[in-house]
Amino acid sequence: MTSRSNDQSGCGECSGYATSRRGFLGLGAAAGLAGVTTTMLGDVMTSAVFGAAPGERILVVLSQRGGADGLSIVVPHAESAYYAARPSIAVAKSSLLVPDSRFGLHPSLKPLLPLWSSGRMAAIQAVGMPVPNRSHFDAMVELEDAAPGSSVRAGWLNRLIGALEGPHADAFSGVASGSSLLPTSLTGPRHTLAMADAAELVLPYAGSDQAAGVAAALRSLHGGSDAVSQVGREAISVTRRGRRVIAAASTRTSYPNSDLGAALKQSAALIRADLGVRAIAVDSGGWDHHVNLSSLLPTVLGDLASSVAAFFADLGDLAERVTLVTVSEFGRRLAQNGAHGLDHGYGNAVLVLGGGVKGGYYGRWPGLSAGKQVDGDLAVTTDVRHVWGEILESRFPAVDRTKVLPNAGGLRRLGFMR
Amino acid sequence: MSLSSRAEPARDLFARRLTYGVTPALRRDMAGYSSPTAWVEAQLDRAEPEYDLAATVPLWFVALRNTPALAQLLDSRGVRPRYQVGLDLVAQTLALRILSRHQLYEAMCDFWSNLLYIPVAEARSFAWRADFDSTVIRDHAFGRFPDMLAASVEHPAMATYLSNDLNAKGAINENLGRELLELHTVGRDAYDESDVRSMSRLLTGFTVTTGNTSQCGYDPNRHQTGKARVLGHTEANQNADGRAALARTLRHLALHEATARRIAQRLCTRFLEDSPPADLVRAVAASYRRSGGATAPMLRTLVKHPAFADARATKVLKPGDDLVRACRVLGLQPSGAVGSGAFIRQLVLMAQDVGQVSYAWPAPNGWPETDAPYLNPTRLLRSWEKHYLLAAPKVAATQQVQVPAKATQLPSSWPQTLASLADHQSRLLLGRAADRALVQACASALGRKANASYASADALTDLEYQLLRGTVLNQPAGIRR
Numbered sequence: 001m002t003s004r005s006n007d008q009s010g011c012g013e014c015s016g017y018a019t020s021r022r023g024f025l026g027l028g029a030a031a032g033l034a035g036v037t038t039t040m041l042g043d044v045m046t047s048a049v050f051g052a053a054p055g056e057r058i059l060v061v062l063s064q065r066g067g068a069d070g071l072s073i074v075v076p077h078a079e080s081a082y083y084a085a086r087p088s089i090a091v092a093k094s095s096l097l098v099p100d101s102r103f104g105l106h107p108s109l110k111p112l113l114p115l116w117s118s119g120r121m122a123a124i125q126a127v128g129m130p131v132p133n134r135s136h137f138d139a140m141v142e143l144e145d146a147a148p149g150s151s152v153r154a155g156w157l158n159r160l161i162g163a164l165e166g167p168h169a170d171a172f173s174g175v176a177s178g179s180s181l182l183p184t185s186l187t188g189p190r191h192t193l194a195m196a197d198a199a200e201l202v203l204p205y206a207g208s209d210q211a212a213g214v215a216a217a218l219r220s221l222h223g224g225s226d227a228v229s230q231v232g233r234e235a236i237s238v239t240r241r242g243r244r245v246i247a248a249a250s251t252r253t254s255y256p257n258s259d260l261g262a263a264l265k266q267s268a269a270l271i272r273a274d275l276g277v278r279a280i281a282v283d284s285g286g287w288d289h290h291v292n293l294s295s296l297l298p299t300v301l302g303d304l305a306s307s308v309a310a311f312f313a314d315l316g317d318l319a320e321r322v323t324l325v326t327v328s329e330f331g332r333r334l335a336q337n338g339a340h341g342l343d344h345g346y347g348n349a350v351l352v353l354g355g356g357v358k359g360g361y362y363g364r365w366p367g368l369s370a371g372k373q374v375d376g377d378l379a380v381t382t383d384v385r386h387v388w389g390e391i392l393e394s395r396f397p398a399v400d401r402t403k404v405l406p407n408a409g410g411l412r413r414l415g416f417m418r
Numbered sequence: 419m420s421l422s423s424r425a426e427p428a429r430d431l432f433a434r435r436l437t438y439g440v441t442p443a444l445r446r447d448m449a450g451y452s453s454p455t456a457w458v459e460a461q462l463d464r465a466e467p468e469y470d471l472a473a474t475v476p477l478w479f480v481a482l483r484n485t486p487a488l489a490q491l492l493d494s495r496g497v498r499p500r501y502q503v504g505l506d507l508v509a510q511t512l513a514l515r516i517l518s519r520h521q522l523y524e525a526m527c528d529f530w531s532n533l534l535y536i537p538v539a540e541a542r543s544f545a546w547r548a549d550f551d552s553t554v555i556r557d558h559a560f561g562r563f564p565d566m567l568a569a570s571v572e573h574p575a576m577a578t579y580l581s582n583d584l585n586a587k588g589a590i591n592e593n594l595g596r597e598l599l600e601l602h603t604v605g606r607d608a609y610d611e612s613d614v615r616s617m618s619r620l621l622t623g624f625t626v627t628t629g630n631t632s633q634c635g636y637d638p639n640r641h642q643t644g645k646a647r648v649l650g651h652t653e654a655n656q657n658a659d660g661r662a663a664l665a666r667t668l669r670h671l672a673l674h675e676a677t678a679r680r681i682a683q684r685l686c687t688r689f690l691e692d693s694p695p696a697d698l699v700r701a702v703a704a705s706y707r708r709s710g711g712a713t714a715p716m717l718r719t720l721v722k723h724p725a726f727a728d729a730r731a732t733k734v735l736k737p738g739d740d741l742v743r744a745c746r747v748l749g750l751q752p753s754g755a756v757g758s759g760a761f762i763r764q765l766v767l768m769a770q771d772v773g774q775v776s777y778a779w780p781a782p783n784g785w786p787e788t789d790a791p792y793l794n795p796t797r798l799l800r801s802w803e804k805h806y807l808l809a810a811p812k813v814a815a816t817q818q819v820q821v822p823a824k825a826t827q828l829p830s831s832w833p834q835t836l837a838s839l840a841d842h843q844s845r846l847l848l849g850r851a852a853d854r855a856l857v858q859a860c861a862s863a864l865g866r867k868a869n870a871s872y873a874s875a876d877a878l879t880d881l882e883y884q885l886l887r888g889t890v891l892n893q894p895a896g897i898r899r
Contacts, residue, residue: 065781134611134614135596135606137601137781171795180773180774180800181786181791182790182791191795192794193795194794194796196773201795201799202799204888210885213885216862216863217889220856220862221859221889221892222894223855224894227789228798228894228895229894235802238795290584290593291581291591337589338584338586338590344592344596375611
């Protein structure tokens with residue numbers, strides 16, 4: 001029972017929202033009652049081809065839950081207002097990585113430097129939603145739904161899968177890796193998969209004499225048109241492929257022992273298994289730094305950097321097919337609060353890595369002087385949907401961007417994609 | 419019950435909506451009342467004495483009564499890490515949901531805990547979390563929400579979880595101020611940023627020190643005075659001690675119509691369906707406001723409304739609640755919590771495995787109340803497995819659990835066909851007749867024909883018994899309430 005929770009900071013809420021719905025109390029895989037699914041041998045391996053053809057491009061969205069402080073990640077070191085507003089928690093200019101005349105990266109991003117140096121990492125400032133929303137929960141839903149005014153509850157990644165795969169979409173087209181609940185971005189009319197652990201994708205009694213009978217029983221029970229039956233049929237279908245993900249897991253690449261590390265390791269396996277995945281959502285928790293930012297941020301940011309670096313190293317030749325973008329529900333206040341932390345803010349930084357990326361710093365920098373702030377926060381000059389839209393146009397040119405991200409207006413490119 | 423699409427007896431419908439699972443003992447209890455609503459009144463009074471086994475549950479978890487100072491010391495020394503403290507509270511809660519006679523009370527404790535939500539085992543608040551459960555949630559679960567809210571704000575568990583102990587004059591921290599408006603009371607559409615700032619100012623002054631207190635301290639020197647206006651309620655806030663101004667503001671918020679609407683919506687969603695009829699929500703909200711925010715009138719209005727009797731309204735069980743129901747209907751009764759092999763502790767691990775442990779949601783908005791997040795392929799695979807696991811006549815490798823003898827769960831007259839046994843189990847466990855798909859499924863699972871004959875209870879092997887009961891629970895209706 002080694003702890004793998006995100007809450008090792010000695011400070012709870014301030015360390016932010018843990019990511020894992022399963023990593024409860026740091027318990028590993030349930031040692032529980034002797035399972036009826038202890039073995040996965042014996043079930044017939046299917047050779048059927050599902051979903052997309054091999055070799056398709058893949059989008060990974062990494063959500064920094066809790067509201068990451070972009071000003072500590074892509075630091076505007078030329079702004080005196082930044083240092084004035086944060087007397088005890090500003091990141092010193094001398095410690096920044098790869099600084100240019102305006103920005104530098106937080107030292108905890110060091111594991112990503114090889115990606116940066118090879119021109120495969122872009123850092124974009126002043127990104128966010130068109131209107132401030134400082135509520136964690138509402139902002140997450142609004143962001144991931146990304147269809148203002150629509151009454152249909154469907155996340156943008158769910159719409160992307162629909163646009164990419166049409167009738168061929170199946171549960172493996174869109175996967176929440178490392179979570180047992182679907183995020184809003186993947187929720188919608190296309191069935192998608194929340195996969196905390198690929199080892200879960202197995203029917204009861206698999207590998208025993210009862211396997212075939214029980215599988216037949218579950219098929220009989222879920223023949224109807226009700227919602228549970230539909231998901232039940234999907235569940236039976238995915239079990240035939242779960243083991244391919246397990247078999248494809250890397251034994252060589254070393255990932256951090258964290259929820260994010262595990263989720264990205266599984267994501268790489270999922271891509272390597274060639275099951276037709278097109279969109280993957282992973283969560284990183286612990287970004288709600290209301291207190292002691294300077295001591296808490298390096299842990300989560302370092303974990304993010306090491307996990308993402310391991311992910312691309314693990315993918316090897318497949319990395320060119322994969323583009324990863326980070327997102328958080330909002331940035332944080334410019335000025336520090338009374339607890340050496342930051343309350344909820346607005347504009348934020350986004351990192352884009354991998355296939356199709358043209359590396360460097362991007363963004364229409366609004367400045368931080370008093371007249372340029374929005375209610376004490378960094379302004380937003382790039383609608384986050386335009387960042388996503390630029391990725392879609394570059395990587396998935398056949399997709400109608402306006403169907404995936406409706407009502408976002410004409411695309412204002414920043415040029416960070418080839 | 420004119421809206422009822424099927425002829426489901428009102429008593430069964432009340433039982434499945436308002437409890438964690440319908441058992442023979444519950445049916446006997448309900449039969450003692452002239453009507454289902456009379457049973458609801460008795461539940462609201464908690465008039466019936468608790469069952470013996472349920473009454474012992476708090477004794478299984480005596481370490482939850484450690485003082486906060488001791489709990490923190492034991493955590494820091496690694497003797498009793500905070501996740502152990504968290505596991506205890508979860509296990510105690512699951513045991514009460516399985517065993518307690520006061521099912522509606524347990525359901526409402528769950529409801530309020532998910533509104534004023536604090537995860538267990540969280541680093542700053544864990545030492546006070548069990549006291550919060552007892553003195554904030556349980557003491558007020560059938561009382562008035564304004565009282566519960568006031569107790570919550572002053573409790574060290576909430577203060578530390580949402581960093582209000584760090585919110586002070588000249589060092590405002592908006593964490594609790596914002597969530598109090600958004601999550602605990604009026605909701606997202608009702609407030610703006612100036613309400614957050616005013617609320618945060620009113621909340622300054624509270625202190626928490628490591629120690630044995632179960633109430634926050636108060637330091638007037640840390641209180642930020644100055645006019646505060648929250649949702650139309652204005653306080654001059656000139657006193658160094660701002661607690662009276664805060665109390666008035668909290669009461670204003672607790673009884674605000676947006677709060678009433680929001681609580682009513684959540685209550686109807688919890689007990690009825692994801693999109694409850696608007697007139698029902700309005701009626702429940704009106705009862706709330708008329709009664710000064712009392713729980714009982716809301717529940718009375720809910721159960722008397724015609725929409726409550728519409729059998730078509732249904733919820734997907736949360737994965738953890740599904741395990742609790744399986745234990746109840748299968749007759750599994752945890753009887754202790756000594757050591758990791760104890761059934762109730764294993765059940766917590768199973769809840770972890772199905773992806774939903776009470777009090778283990780990582781953010782202050784609590785577990786989702788709607789169905790969609792819980793309805794995905796992986797969840798079904800895990801729930802199916804657990805149903806088979808729990809259906810075993812000897813629940814493998816666990817201790818401290820009472821498992822009913824096979825013969826007591828089977829018909830008394832023999833012979834029976836496989837089809838008639840499937841029907842008997844479906845009625846016993848889920849209160850519904852077996853349909854053709856279930857009979858077919860049971861035949862597949864057991865590898866026998868539907869008309870296969872069993873001469874006696876002994877003719878049904880333990881494995882067949884397990885497959886039969888697990889398959890019954892794995893009907894699509896088996897993960898719905």
